[in-house]
Amino acid sequence: MDKIDRRLFLKIASLSILGVTAGSLLEVVNPKDFKDNSIEPLTKLKAKRWAMAIDLTAINEAIINNCINKCHVTHNVPNLRDKQHEVKWIWQEKYSAVFNEGDNDFNLTTLYKNKNIPVLCNQCDNPPCVRVCPTKATFSRDDGIVVMDMHRCIGCRFCMAACPYGSRSFNWTDPRPYIDKINEEYPTREKGVVEKCDFCMERLDRGELPICVEESKNTIIFGDIGNKNSEIYNILSRRTFLRRKEHLGTRPQIFYLI
Amino acid sequence: MYDKGKIIAGLIIGMLIIMLPFWLNIGKTRKLPDPKLSEKAKLAEKCILPTDEMRSAHQVLLVEWRDLAVRDGERLYYSEYNQKKYEISLENTCMDCHSNKKEFCDECHNFAGVTGGSSPTCWNCHNEPKE
Numbered sequence: 001m002d003k004i005d006r007r008l009f010l011k012i013a014s015l016s017i018l019g020v021t022a023g024s025l026l027e028v029v030n031p032k033d034f035k036d037n038s039i040e041p042l043t044k045l046k047a048k049r050w051a052m053a054i055d056l057t058a059i060n061e062a063i064i065n066n067c068i069n070k071c072h073v074t075h076n077v078p079n080l081r082d083k084q085h086e087v088k089w090i091w092q093e094k095y096s097a098v099f100n101e102g103d104n105d106f107n108l109t110t111l112y113k114n115k116n117i118p119v120l121c122n123q124c125d126n127p128p129c130v131r132v133c134p135t136k137a138t139f140s141r142d143d144g145i146v147v148m149d150m151h152r153c154i155g156c157r158f159c160m161a162a163c164p165y166g167s168r169s170f171n172w173t174d175p176r177p178y179i180d181k182i183n184e185e186y187p188t189r190e191k192g193v194v195e196k197c198d199f200c201m202e203r204l205d206r207g208e209l210p211i212c213v214e215e216s217k218n219t220i221i222f223g224d225i226g227n228k229n230s231e232i233y234n235i236l237s238r239r240t241f242l243r244r245k246e247h248l249g250t251r252p253q254i255f256y257l258i
Numbered sequence: 259m260y261d262k263g264k265i266i267a268g269l270i271i272g273m274l275i276i277m278l279p280f281w282l283n284i285g286k287t288r289k290l291p292d293p294k295l296s297e298k299a300k301l302a303e304k305c306i307l308p309t310d311e312m313r314s315a316h317q318v319l320l321v322e323w324r325d326l327a328v329r330d331g332e333r334l335y336y337s338e339y340n341q342k343k344y345e346i347s348l349e350n351t352c353m354d355c356h357s358n359k360k361e362f363c364d365e366c367h368n369f370a371g372v373t374g375g376s377s378p379t380c381w382n383c384h385n386e387p388k389e
Contacts, residue, residue: 042334042345141331149328150383174382182385185350190382205333 045204048226049144050123051253052199052213053235056095056112059219064092064118067212067220071197074211076188078178087169089197090120090212099242099256112258118212118220121146121167121197122244122252129159129168144253145199155192164245165252168196225253291369294361302355304340320348348384357387 004012071077071090080086095112098119127146129138137152138159160168174191182188186202189195200210208214213222223232241255274281299305305312307319326332327346335344344351356362366372373379 044331044333139329143331147328151324151328184385184388185347187349187383187385201331202327202333205327205331 042205043207045207045209047143047224049125049224049253050199050204051144051223051225051232051236051255052123052210053221053232053241053255053257054118055219055221055257056115056117057257059118059216061092061116063215063217063219064116067118067215068092070211070215073181074183074186074200076175076179076183076186077195078175078188079180080173080175080178085172087171087175087195089195090118092116093119098244101245101247117256119165119167119244120212120254121199122165122250122254123199125251125253126249128162128164128250132158132162134158141201145201145204147198147201148195150187150189150193150195153193155194157194159194164248164250168194170194291366293363293365294358296356296358296362298357299355299362305355306335306337306344307339320352323348348380349387353387358389359387360389 095115095117123146135152137149213220221232223230239257241257243252323346333346335346
């Protein structure tokens with residue numbers, strides 16, 4: 001057959017219409033909200049030396065509780081009621097228990113004697129935990145954060161013995177059953193590893209402030225004390241502050257403003 | 259020679275027992291793993307590195323990612339292969355595309371007897387996708 005008859009013409013015509021519309025048909029199949037996982041460059045927060053100032057004149061128990069709660073939910077910290085086995089990144093303690101050395105009877109600080117204050121890893125500049133870790137699981141980042149690499153932790157707990165602040169917790173049991181609602185975007189830990197606060201390094205590296213700072217209603221100031229123009233540098237040069245167990249030479253980077 | 263018959267019979271029976279695994283498997287073939295892509299991965303078409311590289315060395319990439327994120331504070335990975343930037347995250351990147359862990363990752367790992375990639379080690383801490 002060398003001539004296109006009416007039937008063949010109609011067949012070809014309908015097929016070509018189908019071809020033209022097929023593209024839009026496929027689009028209906030494609031979910032509109034398809035995200036291909038590639039992302040925009042992150043503007044991570046950088047510093048010479050991260051530090052934190054907690055304003056004891058302004059912080060109160062409601063704020064502290066909220067900070068603790070948000071931190072522990074974000075990082076999948078289990079809620080083990082047993083004191084011996086509890087895991088904590090940030091918690092609260094009586095002022096008189098935190099600053100219990102020396103003579104605090106006749107100075108300003110007696111004002112806070114019965115107040116609860118937040119305590120967390122001091123992110124020491126001279127961290128004893130880093131010195132004793134046999135696998136370099138705990139190390140200091142260039143910006144001063146003392147980080148735990150969970151992949152290297154063998155659970156020897158030397159770091160817990162070395163830390164003068166009790167900032168580290170050991171996982172005596174599988175933590176998962178004790179986490180109310182797992183944050184799917186952050187790993188949990190497992191039985192047999194040590195953990196602690198890491199200044200929310202995963203948030204800093206994505207351009208966000210630590211969660212406790214964000215929840216603190218400006219009573220926790222966070223910034224770069226390596227930068228003379230930073231807010232924290234200015235506050236620390238103006239105001240009176242305390243650091244925990246300074247005489248040990250660990251050079252803590254959590255400053256309590258009084 | 260004494261007891262020639264008994265010795266030969268014993269040898270034959272011994273050989274049969276030693277070769278038992280081969281006799282039992284005669285005619286059987288082992289099914290090769292057939293990892294299935296999730297709908298999302300099908301739409302994305304490409305992985306982070308060329309497919310053969312991913313197949314043979316994804317564990318190397320994961321270790322590189324782990325050290326970049328945890329030890330170097332680097333959360334962004336640029337792939338020359340498809341010229342895209344990815345967030346360095348096992349949960350939020352790999353497993354977002356490969357959300358069908360059982361049909362994908364475990365399909366190979368169970369075949370190859372890899373315990374680390376399926377269970378238990380990584381997934382004791384990292385969250386498995388909900389399936």
